[in-house]
Amino acid sequence: MVLKNLNYPLDFKFKITTLSSDFNITDNNGNYVAYVRQKMFKLKEDVIVFSDERRAEEMFRIQANQWIDFNASYAITEPGSGKKFGRMARRGMRSLWKSQYDIYDENDQTKYQINEDNAWIKVIDGIIGEIPVVGMFSGYFLNPSYTVKDSSGKEYFRLKKMPSLFGRRFQLDRLIDIDGEDESLVILSLLMMVLLERSRG
Template sequence: MALNNLNYPLDFKFKISTLASDFNITDKNGNYVAYVRQKMFKLKEDVIVFNDESKSKELFRIQANKWIDFNSSYSLNDILQNKNFGRLARKGMRSIWKASYDILDANDQSKFKIQEDNAWVRFFDGVVGEIPIIGMFTGYFLNPTYSVTGVDGKVYFKLKKMPSFFGRRFQLDRIIDIDDEDESLVILSLLMMVLLERARG
C-alpha cells in the first residue's frame, strides 16, 4: 500500500468532536485518502492510519522509539506489506523558533528535511496565544508554513496551516513529482509532524 496517485492539494482536517487527535485526509475533490487516529494515554506516541473514518482497515502505523520527547524518532510502517518506509526524526530539544525534522529512509539515510518557513509566526503565535480571548483567534491570522526539501536542495512539498478556529485545518501541496515510495515516506512524516506541532501549540 502506498500513498500515491493523489489529487493535490490534500486537506488535513481535525475532528473537534473527539478527545483524541483524529483527522481526515481528503484530496482536492473531497475523496478520502486516509483517517488518522492518535492513540490516547500512551507513554510512547502510537498513531494508526486507516483507510477512512469507518476504521475498517489499518494501512500504516507510526510509533515513537522513546518514552520521552528528547531526540525522539518515529518509525513509519506499512501494515499491509509488513514494511518499514523509514522514520521521522527531530534532533535535540524543541525549538521556540523553527520546527525542523529529518526524514530518513529504511536504510537510515537522510532523504528530506521539513523546515518551518517563518520563525516569527511561531514566536508571535506563542506570545499572542497567551492573551485571554484574543489568543483564541490566533488560528485565523498566525498560520505557519512548512517546506519539505530534498538532499538536492529542491522544495518538493509545501504544508500550510489554514485559517481556522482551534487550528484544525492544514493543506498539503506537492511542488515536484517524486518516487512513489518517497511520496509515502514524506506524507506519513508530515502527518506525524502535524500531530506533534499541533500538540505543542
C-alpha cells in the same frame, strides 16, 4: 503499500467530536486519502493510519522510539508484516527555535528535511495566545508553513496551516513530481509532524 488518490492539494482536517487527535486526509475532490488516529493515554506516541474513517483497513503504523519526544524518532511500518517503511526524527536542540525534522528511508538513509518557513510566527503566536479573548483568534492570522526539501535544497512539498479557530485545518501542496514511495513517506512524516506541532500549540 503507497497512499492513493493523491489529487493535490490535500486537506488535513481534525475532528472536534473526539477526545483523541483524529483527522481526515482528503484530496482536492473530497475523496479519502487516509484517516489518522492517535492512540490516547500512551507514554509513547502511537498513531494508526487507516484507508478511511470506517477504520476497516490499517495501512501504516507510526510509533515513537521513546516516551520523551525531545529528539525522538518515529518509525513508520506496514501492518501485518511489520516491514519498515521509513522514519522521521526531530532535530532536538535546533528545533527549540525553528521546527526541523529529518525523513529517513527504509535503509535509514536521510532523504528529505522538513523546515518551518518562519519561526517568528510561532513566537508571536505563543505571546498572543496568552492574551485573554484575543488569543482565541490567533489561529485566523498566525499560520505557519513548512517546506520539504531534499539534501540538495530542491523543494518538493509545502504544508500550510489554514485559518481556523482551533488550528483544525492544514493544506498540503506538491511543488514538483516525486517517486510514489517517497511521496507516501513524506506525507506520513508530515502527518506525524502535524500531530507533534499541534500538541505544542
